Amino acid sequence: MSLVTETTALPAERFRVTRSRRNVAWTGVGALIVVVVLAYFPYIVYSGTTAILVQAFIVLTMASMWNLLAGYAGLVSVGQQAFVGLGAYFVLILALHGTSPFAALPVAAIGCGVAALPMWWLVSRLRSGYFAIATWVLAATTMLIIEKFSSIGGGTGMPLPGFAGLDPTLLTAYTYWAGLAVTVVALVGIYLLLRGRLGLVLTAIRDDEAAARSSGARVGLARMLVFVVAGAGCGAAGALLAISQLQVQPGAVFSVQFTAEMAFVTIIGGLGTIEGPIVGTAVYMILQQTLASYNAWYLIILGLVAIVVTLFARRGLWGLVDTHLNVRLFPVGYYLRLDEERPRALRVLPRRG
């Protein structure tokens, strides 16, 4: 790569390794302000608005997890609805035993992470496309097994208990804060994970799997970790879904539509960047709100846009922003720059294709 040739040609002390091409200290402050403002929303906006935002939180969390899988670990799963459904059912089961659904939410996330382990053992035997359908079969199987238990509603599902006596306004606000918390934890968690050792290993695998393997990168372990984290994240989103809808129905929570949404949102926003799913979620929410009365149309349009973006703008909307404005809000790579000649910033990590 260019790194080797350039460094041998120039004295080493003139180089500096940075996290980004520009100083992004303000991003952290900006993100904090956004989160604080969002946290105040229940006091200043109508409950209809917070309900829409809860939906956005669910989509954003799921899309970020799918982005981690497909964009960073190269694992295209079309069976993430397995974890969405399991998360919802964990909350339902715990609520039936008297736990508050809000307290059940983190337990559901952890439970889904644990459930991801045996699933990984099964599906990791297949690669790329066949891996994708195997996850789908696994999701369908999970739903069919859940439907066999009539105590949790069988095939028809049941309403979520545990909110008796809670003021509806308070419930809406709590749900909103839970959604915000899940999303923030998910995004910060992914950011830290990708900046750390795992991020490096994943980048190495993405560039050249064989080389990464022979240099001692534990490829299987890294992928398993990502699958588990994504399982937990989608489980948290599913738990949130159950709480926001107050109803758990197997056909609805195990719908492949969730995977379609998370995949399309990620593709449209920009695969392989943390910003991508955020931009994609905004697009998704706008489409969904404007086309809400046209039934399945928003999914059709979303699917068509995703196909077009895959074929003609594979780095998505954020990719366009990145190319033209040269900015990353959540930098996870490294850049090598020459101290004096400021404009000559070299990329150590090749641009994601």
Next chain:
Amino acid sequence: MAWVNAIIQGVLVGGLYALFACGLSLMFGVMKVVNLAHGDLAVVAGYLAIGVITVTHIPVLWSFLVVVPLMAVLGYVLQRTILQGALDRSVLATLMVTFGLSVVIENGLLQFFTANSRAIGTGLALVSGSFSIGSQIQIGYLLVVVFAVAVIVLLGLQYFLSATKYGRLIRAVADDREAAQLAGADYRHVFGIAAAIAFGTVALGGIAYGMYSQLQPTTGTDTILLFAFAAVVIGGLGSLWGTLLGGVVLGVAQQIGAQISISDETLAGFIVFLAVLALRPQGLISRGAQS
């Protein structure tokens, strides 16, 4: 005797699953494309057949002669345009494009034709007729014909791939695309031919499924795609006869499951699939290829 009946039914239904699976297997074997819209295309073929029959009033079986070539042409065109475009980019792009197609087709069918289920050719002697062996075993003509068609299609594919000029071309491109290109093969055209064959078989399967059972917009994914895939994995990737065996094993497992409890039909099939994945991931007939 009920069990014997279940096994016989399972074997025969397995033919239908093999018909679905061979197209999936062929496209993966030749161009490394896993077509996630495979099942939805089968449903499209079924709906096309219903449309052709209602509009032109041709005999039901003639609809095969119209729809199968139509789907084959669609396969060639899709392959030469968006599928090739995705292939030129990455494996992930092919998955996203076919997944996008799947969602668009499914929701499109839902939007234009509602969620109602439709059947093809009910009232036809072939569809409703059956013969019995003893008092408990009753075998529908349709399933026997479908099984025979599946075997003929697999034999035909086997012959085509091993003994004809285009078959050799397809195998050459699948084996080593660059070498085949150096020898003068236009791999894009060859990919198109393979896709046309795959779409033709899936059209056959889709119409047959519409006669055997009922078609809904969601049948394409939750039944056809997943069953086809299970058959491919159970049989062993990349083996045509393994695909038939996989379909038969899946069919028998489902029918035995249905014997235990009518609601366990699908689950039993998937559990056998997961067991094969856990214990013998190379499939029942192994070629050692696991990619």
